[in-house]
Amino acid sequence: MRVSAQTKAATRDRILQAARQLLAEKGYEAMTTRGIADAAAIANGTLFNYFATKEAIIACLASEAIAESMKKADANDRIGESLEEDLFAVIALGLRNLKPLRKHMPVLLETCLSPLAVSVSDESTSLRVNQLEAVESLARKHGFGPLSATALQLYWTLYIGLLMFWASDKSPKQEDTLALMDDSLNMFVGWLRTEMPDDPTAIKPKGVSPWPPSQTS
Amino acid sequence: MRVSAQTKAATRDRILQAARQLLAEKGYEAMTTRGIADAAAIANGTLFNYFATKEAIIACLASEAIAESMKKADANDRIGESLEEDLFAVIALGLRNLKPLRKHMPVLLETCLSPLAVSVSDESTSLRVNQLEAVESLARKHGFGPLSATALQLYWTLYIGLLMFWASDKSPKQEDTLALMDDSLNMFVGWLRTEMPDDPTAIKPKGVSPWPPSQTS
DNA sequence: ACGATAATATGAGCATGGTCATATAAAGCC
DNA sequence: GGCTTTATATGACCATGCTCATATTATCGT
Numbered sequence: 001m002r003v004s005a006q007t008k009a010a011t012r013d014r015i016l017q018a019a020r021q022l023l024a025e026k027g028y029e030a031m032t033t034r035g036i037a038d039a040a041a042i043a044n045g046t047l048f049n050y051f052a053t054k055e056a057i058i059a060c061l062a063s064e065a066i067a068e069s070m071k072k073a074d075a076n077d078r079i080g081e082s083l084e085e086d087l088f089a090v091i092a093l094g095l096r097n098l099k100p101l102r103k104h105m106p107v108l109l110e111t112c113l114s115p116l117a118v119s120v121s122d123e124s125t126s127l128r129v130n131q132l133e134a135v136e137s138l139a140r141k142h143g144f145g146p147l148s149a150t151a152l153q154l155y156w157t158l159y160i161g162l163l164m165f166w167a168s169d170k171s172p173k174q175e176d177t178l179a180l181m182d183d184s185l186n187m188f189v190g191w192l193r194t195e196m197p198d199d200p201t202a203i204k205p206k207g208v209s210p211w212p213p214s215q216t217s
Numbered sequence: 218m219r220v221s222a223q224t225k226a227a228t229r230d231r232i233l234q235a236a237r238q239l240l241a242e243k244g245y246e247a248m249t250t251r252g253i254a255d256a257a258a259i260a261n262g263t264l265f266n267y268f269a270t271k272e273a274i275i276a277c278l279a280s281e282a283i284a285e286s287m288k289k290a291d292a293n294d295r296i297g298e299s300l301e302e303d304l305f306a307v308i309a310l311g312l313r314n315l316k317p318l319r320k321h322m323p324v325l326l327e328t329c330l331s332p333l334a335v336s337v338s339d340e341s342t343s344l345r346v347n348q349l350e351a352v353e354s355l356a357r358k359h360g361f362g363p364l365s366a367t368a369l370q371l372y373w374t375l376y377i378g379l380l381m382f383w384a385s386d387k388s389p390k391q392e393d394t395l396a397l398m399d400d401s402l403n404m405f406v407g408w409l410r411t412e413m414p415d416d417p418t419a420i421k422p423k424g425v426s427p428w429p430p431s432q433t434s
Numbered sequence: 435a436c437g438a439t440a441a442t443a444t445g446a447g448c449a450t451g452g453t454c455a456t457a458t459a460a461a462g463c464c
Numbered sequence: 465g466g467c468t469t470t471a472t473a474t475g476a477c478c479a480t481g482c483t484c485a486t487a488t489t490a491t492c493g494t
Contacts (some may be wrong), residue, residue, distance in 0.1 A: 002439095002441050011491095024316070032480065046445095047444075157375060183408075187404055188404070218470080219461055219469095261451095262454085264452095265452065269452095
């Protein structure tokens, strides 16, 4: 039973669509693989030809959402006044794209985004790598040298913590999350300024020395 | 079938012991509730009279380990030169007590320690609360005002990130974890110094003004 | 057109975590 | 000691995630 690549892609899409809907309707646990298979009009076993595990399915949903936002962020390569500002913009964009999945972030984080994770799926690792590359590139543009592994580790930890907070943020427009984001980034970039050596090859914005570790914001 | 409190406690202990052993032997997934029940010489259903879920069992193991270290930390109320130093000591002690569970930290973190979590069990929330109280108390002793909710949030995020890293730290004596811990704490306390107002009611060590936001370490 | 081939679909089946009606026996009362 | 009460133990049972031997059918060589 050979099936054209087109058909396969279509089936994959049906699965993802079904999963998206069921996740929204009933939540992660009540969304069963049998339910997804039924909604996608395939047998239960077939589902696992497309995705190795139930987790892989939602990992894919999350991955798509974040990848989407990274693409948009890449397109807009305007450089802001500070690294904080630019990171803020990128992350905020990511949150906007993840909005439909917000209520299910705990599961997503536990299953596929956990920092330095067991690397469940390729999706999730590439997701992390991409994001960190974007951060590094932004940092470079703001006159920082290459970020140490530790710096990236800390960034990712703070990012995950932020997503966690966002997931259960009860404030009306989730403005508490924005506040936490502000603090996280201030803390992170402030620390970077004290730790990272200046990178002479970097593009320094406006001729202003990018590394006097003085001001807070 | 009434059973004395003694017997119940003994059964509970047998369960925990069995779980500890099976976890060490076979890992979390291969440790089945039936296996635990058998090893504890009770029926499968009985297990769930003592622990609501499989997760609750390991949450209990982790909780005990950390609580143990908190007790030791409380006993030793010597104040060091800096807040970083004291936090370092507390966390290092915690890691020592968690050592037997190190290889299973990912599961533990996912299931019962996740930040701002769904609050699976009382064990885990009280665990977080206790730890944060200890941090706050230490901060006070070093001349910081009461920590904001954000500060505690950031601390917990960094702590979880550290445990994550530790879990998969491949360096011989996990010295990379200590390095990350150092950086995390420097970043955190450095940020605290720029953010927190001085607290005049706090015990200030050695009459030295505890809040000039200048030096790095 | 028509097998032969092999990629894909299928669903019975497995072990698991967890539930619940029922069985069991310890404690209290006479 | 026998009878009642009731907290606890029990294991058959359920739905679930996932596997795998088998069935199915699109494609290709002729």
